[in-house]
Amino acid sequence: MSVIAYNRERKLMIADSRAFSGSPHPIGTKMKIHEITEGKCKGALLGVTTSSPGMGEAFKEWVTEGMSKEAFDPGFSDVDALLVKRDNSVYHFASSRFPSGPLVGDFLTIGSGAEYALGAYKACGDPFRAVEVAIECDPCCGPPIVSMQLRTPDANQPPTIRRVIRLLRNSGGGTAT
Template identity: 40%
Template structure:
């Protein structure tokens, strides 16, 4: 469904548009830069789920939320403008800030983590995941922390 990786100020993702067990239906943006400089990457099998997560984060992750956002429907990485890294996995609570040299999420995360453990950049780690994970595909998209 997705590979998202973060290392050294760079958030990278694949762009395969998920269509269940059917042929991929194109590409889409899975990583976003929010108005405050936060980088957000979302992995979800729910159509439109990434937009729901983005709006929830932009609203400050309120406890009272839109019931369309299901806590068990997404995994996300959030990198604040100051470099603090947070992770959410099937939960409406974030863990972090994490003290990690790199992190990945999604169906190809194990491939990406292995690549980064061997020194790969976030972008190269997602490329490796695209080669090995059937749910991840090119093109690779990247965002860099500003400043």
């Protein structure tokens, strides 16, 4: 079905693009990772895998609209998702509206190719190669590989301000945010 990985240090989400039709027959490609553009999770990255066509898009809409328990679709029981908030905290939805997290780990994976990607990452340390290996080993994953960078709160500030904030954080002085 999918492989979706998140590299915390690089703030990078990576995924395969094979669209799943409910059978081994490939039906094209699709995006499985998204940047949430509005709502309380604005700026977060969301990676969604499911064996139910259309359910990933419905789950993304539910997250964008605020994840209310009333709007939770029982069909989401087939969804596995990673939500990475702008502060780089990672949450895992596993067939539930209740996320697990924040998770600790430098490389997190979900989907049918998750174990291949994790093993490859442990062996080579390259997140893109890890997803390539998952695609090579799992017939339900396929190219092209896509990626999205998490935009942290200070990513849009001028370089001088970022350096000052970094210096304050590293020196323990001030309350820079």
